[in-house]
Amino acid sequence: MPELVQITFSSTEALQMLKEEPQPCVFTGRYCECRCEKTKVVTTYLEAPIELRFTSNPEQSDKSFKVALGVKVGTMLKGGTRSRITEPNSSPNYLLKESSKTYFNTTRIVGTARIGVGHFTLFGTYQFTSLLKAGAGPQLKPYTIGLSFGGL
Numbered sequence: 001m002p003e004l005v006q007i008t009f010s011s012t013e014a015l016q017m018l019k020e021e022p023q024p025c026v027f028t029g030r031y032c033e034c035r036c037e038k039t040k041v042v043t044t045y046l047e048a049p050i051e052l053r054f055t056s057n058p059e060q061s062d063k064s065f066k067v068a069l070g071v072k073v074g075t076m077l078k079g080g081t082r083s084r085i086t087e088p089n090s091s092p093n094y095l096l097k098e099s100s101k102t103y104f105n106t107t108r109i110v111g112t113a114r115i116g117v118g119h120f121t122l123f124g125t126y127q128f129t130s131l132l133k134a135g136a137g138p139q140l141k142p143y144t145i146g147l148s149f150g151g152l
Contacts, residue, residue, distance in 0.1 A: 036084070037085070042080055042082065046075055047073065049070055050072075051068050051070030054068070062118055067115050068115075070113075075106055076101055082096070083096045103132055105129055105132065110128065111126050112124070112125050116151070118151070121151065122145075124143065124145045125143060
């Protein structure tokens with residue numbers, strides 16, 4: 001796993017090196033005592049949904065029982081992470097952004113289910129493909145469960 005390394009040199013040293021003859025710069029580093037406060041994974045997909053719906057009374061759909069089962073197939077457009085990093089006795093905090101699809105599976109297959117009565121619906125999704133590529137981390141299969149208002 002990569003470690004954070006802080007490279008330090010003062011601005012007076014940099015100015016002195018610029019005034020002298022051009023020569024290779026040598027940076028000395030030390031291990032950083034940084035803390036990662038918060039990390040967020042961001043993904044953007046283009047998806048095509050396919051869904052089968054059933055309504056017990058199509059004439060009065062506002063009061064009837066409804067069920068829907070489906071699948072969404074998609075491809076990743078963008079993926080990455082954002083991390084807030086703090087260093088002791090230092091201000092400001094740093095925001096590290098990495099935009100790369102290297103570690104993500106770019107194909108996504110998600111199963112969907114919805115069940116409801118009238119305008120209230122319970123919904124759920126489960127991703128059949130792993131979020132990360134094999135060997136890039138744990139096998140994550142995201143899911144969602146929620147309640148919606150507005151019908152099926």
